[in-house]
Amino acid sequence: MALPPYASPVEKLWFWIFRGSCGLVLLFLIAPVFVIIPLSFSSGSFLTYPLPGFSLRWYEEIFSDGPWMESLKNSLIVAPLATLLAMTFGTLAAVGLNRADFPGKGLILALLISPMVVPLVIVAVGMYFFFAQVGLLNSYTGLVLAHTVLGVPFVVITVNATLQGFDFNQMRAGASLGASPVRVFFTVVLPQIVPGMVSGGLFAFATSFDEVVVALFIASPTERTLPIQMFSGIRENISPAIAAMATILILLSTLLLITMEFLRRRSERLKAAP
Amino acid sequence: MSTNAVAARPEAPPEANLKKQLKRADRLRKFKAIGLVAPLALFLIVVFVLPIGSMLWRSVDNTELESVMPRTVAGLQQWDGSDLPEEATLAAFAAELRDSRRGGGLGKVGRRLNYEDNQYRGLLMRTLRGLPASSENWTQTLIEIDPAWGETTTWREIQRASPPVTDRYVLASLDLERGADGEIQRIDAQNRIYQSVFKRTMVIAGGVTLICLALGFPLAYLLATLPPKTSNLLMILVLLPFWTSLLVRTAAWIILLQSNGLINQSLIATGIIDTPLQLVFNRIGVFFAMVHILLPFMILPLYSVMKGISPSYQRAAVSLGAHPFAAFWQVYAPQTISGVAAGTILVFIMALGYYITPALVGGPADQMVSYYVAYYTNTTNNWGMAAALGSILLALTLLLYLVYHRLVNRKQLIRS
Amino acid sequence: MKKNNLMRTRLARSVAVSGLLTAGLAASAGAQALTVISFGGASGDAMQKAYYGPFEEKTGIELTPGDYNGELSRIRAMVETGNVSWDLVEMESPEMVRGCFEGLFEPIDWQRLGLGDVLIDSAFDECGVGSFVWSTVLAYDADALEAAPASWEDFWNVEDFPGTRGLRRGAKYTLEFALMADGVPNEEVYDVLMTEEGVDRAFAKLDELKDHIQWWEAGAQPPQWLVAGDVVMTSSYNGRIAAAQEEGNNLEIVWDGSLYDLDYWAIVSGSEHVDEAYQFIEFASQPENQAVYSSEIPYGPVHPDAIDQLDEEQARRMPTHADNLEGALAINTGFWVDYGEQLEQRFNAWATH
Numbered sequence A: 001m002a003l004p005p006y007a008s009p010v011e012k013l014w015f016w017i018f019r020g021s022c023g024l025v026l027l028f029l030i031a032p033v034f035v036i037i038p039l040s041f042s043s044g045s046f047l048t049y050p051l052p053g054f055s056l057r058w059y060e061e062i063f064s065d066g067p068w069m070e071s072l073k074n075s076l077i078v079a080p081l082a083t084l085l086a087m088t089f090g091t092l093a094a095v096g097l098n099r100a101d102f103p104g105k106g107l108i109l110a111l112l113i114s115p116m117v118v119p120l121v122i123v124a125v126g127m128y129f130f131f132a133q134v135g136l137l138n139s140y141t142g143l144v145l146a147h148t149v150l151g152v153p154f155v156v157i158t159v160n161a162t163l164q165g166f167d168f169n170q171m172r173a174g175a176s177l178g179a180s181p182v183r184v185f186f187t188v189v190l191p192q193i194v195p196g197m198v199s200g201g202l203f204a205f206a207t208s209f210d211e212v213v214v215a216l217f218i219a220s221p222t223e224r225t226l227p228i229q230m231f232s233g234i235r236e237n238i239s240p241a242i243a244a245m246a247t248i249l250i251l252l253s254t255l256l257l258i259t260m261e262f263l264r265r266r267s268e269r270l271k272a273a274p
Numbered sequence B: 001m002s003t004n005a006v007a008a009r010p011e012a013p014p015e016a017n018l019k020k021q022l023k024r025a026d027r028l029r030k031f032k033a034i035g036l037v038a039p040l041a042l043f044l045i046v047v048f049v050l051p052i053g054s055m056l057w058r059s060v061d062n063t064e065l066e067s068v069m070p071r072t073v074a075g076l077q078q079w080d081g082s083d084l085p086e087e088a089t090l091a092a093f094a095a096e097l098r099d100s101r102r103g104g105g106l107g108k109v110g111r112r113l114n115y116e117d118n119q120y121r122g123l124l125m126r127t128l129r130g131l132p133a134s135s136e137n138w139t140q141t142l143i144e145i146d147p148a149w150g151e152t153t154t155w156r157e158i159q160r161a162s163p164p165v166t167d168r169y170v171l172a173s174l175d176l177e178r179g180a181d182g183e184i185q186r187i188d189a190q191n192r193i194y195q196s197v198f199k200r201t202m203v204i205a206g207g208v209t210l211i212c213l214a215l216g217f218p219l220a221y222l223l224a225t226l227p228p229k230t231s232n233l234l235m236i237l238v239l240l241p242f243w244t245s246l247l248v249r250t251a252a253w254i255i256l257l258q259s260n261g262l263i264n265q266s267l268i269a270t271g272i273i274d275t276p277l278q279l280v281f282n283r284i285g286v287f288f289a290m291v292h293i294l295l296p297f298m299i300l301p302l303y304s305v306m307k308g309i310s311p312s313y314q315r316a317a318v319s320l321g322a323h324p325f326a327a328f329w330q331v332y333a334p335q336t337i338s339g340v341a342a343g344t345i346l347v348f349i350m351a352l353g354y355y356i357t358p359a360l361v362g363g364p365a366d367q368m369v370s371y372y373v374a375y376y377t378n379t380t381n382n383w384g385m386a387a388a389l390g391s392i393l394l395a396l397t398l399l400l401y402l403v404y405h406r407l408v409n410r411k412q413l414i415r416s
Numbered sequence C: 001m002k003k004n005n006l007m008r009t010r011l012a013r014s015v016a017v018s019g020l021l022t023a024g025l026a027a028s029a030g031a032q033a034l035t036v037i038s039f040g041g042a043s044g045d046a047m048q049k050a051y052y053g054p055f056e057e058k059t060g061i062e063l064t065p066g067d068y069n070g071e072l073s074r075i076r077a078m079v080e081t082g083n084v085s086w087d088l089v090e091m092e093s094p095e096m097v098r099g100c101f102e103g104l105f106e107p108i109d110w111q112r113l114g115l116g117d118v119l120i121d122s123a124f125d126e127c128g129v130g131s132f133v134w135s136t137v138l139a140y141d142a143d144a145l146e147a148a149p150a151s152w153e154d155f156w157n158v159e160d161f162p163g164t165r166g167l168r169r170g171a172k173y174t175l176e177f178a179l180m181a182d183g184v185p186n187e188e189v190y191d192v193l194m195t196e197e198g199v200d201r202a203f204a205k206l207d208e209l210k211d212h213i214q215w216w217e218a219g220a221q222p223p224q225w226l227v228a229g230d231v232v233m234t235s236s237y238n239g240r241i242a243a244a245q246e247e248g249n250n251l252e253i254v255w256d257g258s259l260y261d262l263d264y265w266a267i268v269s270g271s272e273h274v275d276e277a278y279q280f281i282e283f284a285s286q287p288e289n290q291a292v293y294s295s296e297i298p299y300g301p302v303h304p305d306a307i308d309q310l311d312e313e314q315a316r317r318m319p320t321h322a323d324n325l326e327g328a329l330a331i332n333t334g335f336w337v338d339y340g341e342q343l344e345q346r347f348n349a350w351a352t353h
Helices: A009-035 A057-063 A067-099 A105-116 A120-134 A140-163 A169-176 A181-209 A213-218 A226-234 A241-272 B002-007 B014-057 B064-068 B070-078 B087-099 B102-116 B120-130 B138-145 B152-160 B168-172 B194-225 B228-243 B246-257 B262-269 B283-307 B312-319 B324-352 B356-361 B369-378 B383-415 C002-030 C041-059 C072-081 C093-101 C152-156 C174-181 C186-193 C196-212 C221-228 C238-246 C274-284 C287-296 C304-308 C312-316 C333-352
Strands: B176-178 B184-186 C034-038 C063-067 C088-092 C128-141 C165-168 C213-216 C233-237 C251-267
Touching: A009 B194, A009 B228, A009 B246, A009 B283, A057 A067, A057 A241, A067 A105, A067 A140, A067 A181, A067 A226, A067 B014, A105 A140, A105 B014, A105 B383, A120 A140, A120 A213, A120 B014, A120 B369, A120 B383, A120 C072, A140 A181, A140 A213, A140 B014, A169 A181, A213 A226, A213 B369, A226 A241, A226 B246, A241 B228, A241 B246, B014 B383, B064 B070, B064 B102, B070 B087, B070 B152, B087 B102, B087 B120, B087 B138, B102 B120, B102 B152, B102 C072, B120 B138, B120 C333, B168 B176, B168 B383, B194 B228, B194 B283, B194 B324, B194 B369, B194 B383, B228 B283, B246 B262, B246 B283, B246 B356, B283 B324, B283 B356, B312 B324, B324 B383, B356 B369, B369 B383, B369 C072, C034 C041, C034 C274, C041 C063, C041 C238, C041 C274, C041 C287, C072 C093, C088 C093, C088 C274, C093 C128, C093 C251, C093 C333, C128 C221, C128 C238, C128 C287, C152 C174, C152 C196, C165 C174, C165 C221, C174 C186, C174 C196, C174 C251, C174 C333, C186 C196, C186 C333, C196 C213, C196 C333, C213 C221, C221 C233, C221 C238, C221 C251, C233 C238, C238 C251, C251 C274, C274 C287, C287 C304
Parallel strands: C034 C063, C034 C088, C165 C213, C165 C233
Antiparallel strands: B176 B184, C088 C251, C128 C233, C128 C251
């Protein structure tokens, strides 16, 4: 939306007000993410400006053998497993939903999406009591199952979206050529829905990696995940260590986004080339 | 294989065969589809629906007394309430009270009876402390320990707390209670909390949604109308906070908004204010942090709808002499309605269930329903209240989800 | 067809692997380390240095530290649902006594502990072994205030001492301070609080200050808020303030009108690591280890010999120093055992509006 050359002064003014306010909204979105970074280099132990001095002590703390590395390790155990389960269950279900019409389909779709809708605290309290009864409280298994539940809707939605344009006659074609259903799935269907699976999986991973409410209820200190550690870093153990961990996480997500944008541009160029 | 099956039965007319065959193939496809969906559906029913269902059950569950003092409860059931309960009932009570110290039973009973009258936990503790190993006459012994055991009202209250199902929690979460004659009435004004908590939850969620819409709409419009190269770059600025941990962003707002924080410091430096404003641990902080976290959920659906709107209608309107503002409001804006609806309801639903952010950046008067669900679960062990408040919140959310579903479906209808 | 089989075995194998993985995780969850829960923050750091680290090194017993804010309810839920994941917990005395009575803690077998009677008297309780003496004090930012507040009366005086105040979000300590501010002498505070009018009086006093209060829940918050300028004065655990002072922040403590008490170690009933817990308590009660803890954070040791190992400067910052005990009030455990839950409930309803 460029300003046309014949724009009146009022239009010009409006144009710049509009752009300016959009700029402010973008600043509002992005500034808080970066404001936390300088604090990670503080030599003091409080989360406040101005910094008393520069030091790397908080990076030393989070990278030394201690609760931060322990919780990062736990998150890196739980999140990939939950993602894997969510992708498996979610993809199968999305394929099933698109394969044929059957009674109660709308209801089942609503069920599969519902973990995204139900307030987290309710999920947390419900699982807390239920896991206590079946002995899954304070276990990795319980945490993985809980995070699988929370990640599943993302996979269902994204795979469902990629399947909208999928022609199921391809499966019949595969079958008529003698391939087993499993083989058809892996060689015909899978390659086409991989983008949906990956983006759904990414959401599922991010959900587990950033989930604190359910984890606070169902994990013991042994399974303490990174978000729980960060939560305590804002309350029970306030220190710039959380800023150091935040800086690293921000760095990672920036890298991820830039890589994705780069890949997208490359694939566009490749498509454009004859 | 189905072709073989058909070939084996040549007597049927060919068109009927085809029909049957098609039907069978169709049914097979249906079964296969159901088979693919079933694992996830079952998984969710076991790990998600069942836990939530059993939690909801707790909002009417009243089996505390029955589970710890079954004989006392049975004895009180027979009791007509006119005179003191029989000696046998009191003896059973004394024995069961002594046993209740193991495995947290005493805490359970004390907690439940305290909802009737908050003297009971102390009474039970005192009684247990003075309880002799044996007695000829338990009625007398108990009264000697504490005269409260000699009053029928004490036992009537215990009797009232005994039935296995109750509506007290659901009523209490609406600031209602049952009076002495069993009639539903409002509780004392000074103890009313939850109507205002629900109202507060709606106000915060609604306010956050409106602010998100006000901030998100222009930005989404800009992103949708800029050349792709620029808009993709700017999109990164929207997506980066989206992919940044919620706790990191909450911490960032605490740092920004605190009295010596950057916002106050720059306001003071520019001479707009001279004493720092209280911006965090109150409602303002909650709004800042929640809007920041939820804004991308408004921008993304708006953007995807606006991306699909052709600019030519608006241009046509302008070329036909419409004022650009009129062209925007009358031609462009109506086409964004489905995005606005999707974005607002999505943000509103998410905001309704917020817990962590208000807990970290709000004060006691800014906590939403979720906070009380967690509070009752973790801090007071009043699981009935937690479940009752949770049920109402859940019902509210599901209702909105239904509306959302309708809207999105209609949107798809319009498109096709 | 062959390829198809291969695919199938691959699939089967990956299913088996993920199954094994889950089973392995479940198994590893059974063999957990000794889980020790404290109030975290600066105190937790000091425990790490004085107790956790050296204990692991000496005994080879693995230890998982955790933190909480003193809620007895979390332990109640664990015991009642039979999911005990905490072994040893740092408890404030009223909660320890109440929990003991409800059967939430293992009664302490003093023979098994093998400490004799070397600790100070109040360190012995049915279910708890004293850990240290702490104090809740009035702390203020000397840079932010022109005059120095000297009492809880000054804390309530927003005319002469303008600015936001911090208080703990709960009835405990808060009601005592409100009565002190209202002119009730220390020795009468609990007598007044035991009456209904006394409680009303405390809440009425809180009403006066309500708009100026920012409520804290975790012990790490008051020093952070003082340093960040969010509050000009606050109630705080004295040890946390000392940690901030050491970093050069100009914070001051008013000892007059402070409340002191012991924290205890208690073993959660149903813990699978009772032996290890006893070993830990014994280790943490040794004078040399207590001296390390108290030199990290100025909370008073319960082993008399530990005090001798501290220098005068360190001893002066302890709640147990004679100068600091003057004008201080011991928390009445019995009162909070009996009235605690009821008052907390009322406080919560009051704070919500």
